[in-house]
Amino acid sequence: MTEAIERPAGDAPPEWEYASAPESTDVMRLDDRYGLFIGGEFVEPKSGRWFPTISPSTEETLAEVADADAADVARAVDAARDAAPAWQGLAPSERAKHIFRIARQVQERARELAVLETMNGGKPIKESRDVDVPLAAAHFFYYAGWADKLEYAFPGRGSPKPVGVAGQIIPWNFPLLMAAWKLAPALATGNTAVLKPAETTPLTALLLAQIMQEAELPPGVVNIVTGAGETGAALVDSPVDKIAFTGSTAVGKAIRRATAGSGTRLTLELGGKAANIVFEDAPLDQAVEGVINGIFFNQGHVCCAGSRLLVQEPVFDVLLGKLKERLQTLRVGDPLDKNTDIGAINSKAQLEKIEELVTSGVDEGAEIYQPECDLPERGFWFRPTLFTGVSQSHRIAREEIFGPVLSILTFRTPDEAIEKANNTPYGLSAGIWTEKGSRILHMAQRLRAGVVWANTFNRFDPASPFGGYKESGFGREGGLHGLEPYLTFERVSS
Numbered sequence: 300m301t302e303a304i305e306r307p308a309g310d311a312p313p314e315w316e317y318a319s320a321p322e323s324t325d326v327m328r329l330d331d332r333y334g335l336f337i338g339g340e341f342v343e344p345k346s347g348r349w350f351p352t353i354s355p356s357t358e359e360t361l362a363e364v365a366d367a368d369a370a371d372v373a374r375a376v377d378a379a380r381d382a383a384p385a386w387q388g389l390a391p392s393e394r395a396k397h398i399f400r401i402a403r404q405v406q407e408r409a410r411e412l413a414v415l416e417t418m419n420g421g422k423p424i425k426e427s428r429d430v431d432v433p434l435a436a437a438h439f440f441y442y443a444g445w446a447d448k449l450e451y452a453f454p455g456r457g458s459p460k461p462v463g464v465a466g467q468i469i470p471w472n473f474p475l476l477m478a479a480w481k482l483a484p485a486l487a488t489g490n491t492a493v494l495k496p497a498e499t500t501p502l503t504a505l506l507l508a509q510i511m512q513e514a515e516l517p518p519g520v521v522n523i524v525t526g527a528g529e530t531g532a533a534l535v536d537s538p539v540d541k542i543a544f545t546g547s548t549a550v551g552k553a554i555r556r557a558t559a560g561s562g563t564r565l566t567l568e569l570g571g572k573a574a575n576i577v578f579e580d581a582p583l584d585q586a587v588e589g590v591i592n593g594i595f596f597n598q599g600h601v602c603c604a605g606s607r608l609l610v611q612e613p614v615f616d617v618l619l620g621k622l623k624e625r626l627q628t629l630r631v632g633d634p635l636d637k638n639t640d641i642g643a644i645n646s647k648a649q650l651e652k653i654e655e656l657v658t659s660g661v662d663e664g665a666e667i668y669q670p671e672c673d674l675p676e677r678g679f680w681f682r683p684t685l686f687t688g689v690s691q692s693h694r695i696a697r698e699e700i701f702g703p704v705l706s707i708l709t710f711r712t713p714d715e716a717i718e719k720a721n722n723t724p725y726g727l728s729a730g731i732w733t734e735k736g737s738r739i740l741h742m743a744q745r746l747r748a749g750v751v752w753a754n755t756f757n758r759f760d761p762a763s764p765f766g767g768y769k770e771s772g773f774g775r776e777g778g779l780h781g782l783e784p785y786l787t788f789e790r791v792s793s
């Protein structure tokens with residue numbers, strides 16, 4: 300599928316191709332229709348509406364999913380409210396058992412979850428298998444461990460209590476993992492939840508609902524309502540105690556307006572335009588892998604993607620050469636193929652957004668590079684793309700593209716790199732590539748980003764907090780910090 304790299308004639312190695320290595324979909328038994336998961340059962344939507352959910356790599360309909368209206372959302376919130384006293388009254392070690400069971404069931408059904416995630420979202424199977432699903436299980440394991448240790452987690456703050464019912468709205472780029480990020484800390488802290496998956500990727504959350512049933516989670520502790528933005532807005536408007544949102548900055552702002560003055564707790568994890576900064580003393584081959592992973596992992600549908608590459612001038616030519624060569628080896632296509640590096644773009648709408656921004660890059664005068672590669676006829680695809688000659692005012696340097704598109708800029712001094720890296724409305728993540736430890740510390744202190752990776756990128760661990768500055772949102776998920784948004788502290792006088 301990908302063109303072979305051109306090598307000098309003479310001692311040229313024989314040309315060879317990967318055979319296709321498709322993951323079997325036999326493990327998946329999809330129902331024709333999925334109702335809403337309310338009070339521990341799958342129920343028909345009161346709205347009477349259903350919508351198809353497709354595979355973005357084939358455009359085939361996988362199943363129909365309920366489209367929840369405000370009455371359906373209200374029913375889910377009521378179920379969560381009704382379940383709260385018993386769940387909060389349970390011994391913390393008993394709550395932990397349920398969450399550990401969920402974690403083990405996610406591992407047990409890992410293959411099914413990975414295949415379904417790839418079918419519904421378009422991401423390469425090697426990523427859903429090796430990243431999304433194991434990390435989702437790890438989050439449940441990690442937070443299960445906290446459930447009976449909350450008293451010790453925040454010394455001197457008083458007695459931790461759950462906030463109540465959490466409304467959680469998640470995006471389509473890491474559907475199962477984002478469900479785990481939201482649900483695991485909420486459950487560990489004794490809250491009940493209503494989760495709304497993204498409209499293009501509802502299926503793994505619904506499989507997770509089945510897992511919750513198997514784990515004998517008490518009915519109503521977790522409720523899942525499917526639908527689009529209107530369903531999300533209905534959840535925001537409903538009497539929940541906390542909203543946790545991951546998605547676009549525009550919707551994040553709307554949610555902040557809607558919850559202002561209501562007393563509803565809020566955390567927002569929004570977009571990003573991260574700088575990945577390569578110094579002249581960096582181990583360049585390692586940096587190339589980090590840059591490639593930073594922007595092409597999950598088709599670039601990553602809020603913390605390293606979408607702006609800042610290269611120190613002396614190594615610009617050599618790094619660019621290595622990047623172009625590496626780009627030619629990326630395999631774009633069937634996400635169920637175990638050799639695929641870049642799968643399908645999640646939706647037609649997202650593909651159009653990427654195309655529009657890439658066109659703006661060309662129109663504004665940046666130079667585009669895309670390797671030759673055949674793309675499948677059906678489905679939504681975009682070639683891995685590099686832009687050079689990018690100035691800071693270009694839209695492709697300022698706006699989140701959320702696709703496999705890297706904008707490359709240069710710098711001379713560390714101060715210039717900091718200035719350029721921070722010249723963005725966002726502040727979610729950053730990367731530094733250098734041999735010098737002191738430089739890593741110097742840079743990390745000055746970069747306005749919630750996560751700074753050094754000589755690596757896109758590393759995640761449930762014990763490590765994640766979140767942004769500025770228009771990337773506020774609040775932290777993961778780690779000890781991730782418990783706090785779900786707790787209130789009662790002062791006890793001694």
Ligand code: NAI
Pocket residue numbers: 468469470471472495496497498526527528529530531532533535545546547548550551553554568569570571601602649652699700701
């Ligand atoms: P979106 O923000 O509209 O969708 C995220 C979630 O919010 C979905 O579950 C959606 O149904 C829900 N939603 C939409 N409107 C809502 C509303 N008014 N009230 C409550 N919930 C609502 O993101 P979209 O439109 O899918 O993507 C647009 C852009 O947003 C992307 O191109 C990307 O740049 C950015 N994005 C960032 C993400 C991140 O992880 N930070 C994730 C998804 C998108």
Ligand code: MG
Pocket residue numbers: 528547550
């Ligand atoms: Mg939207």
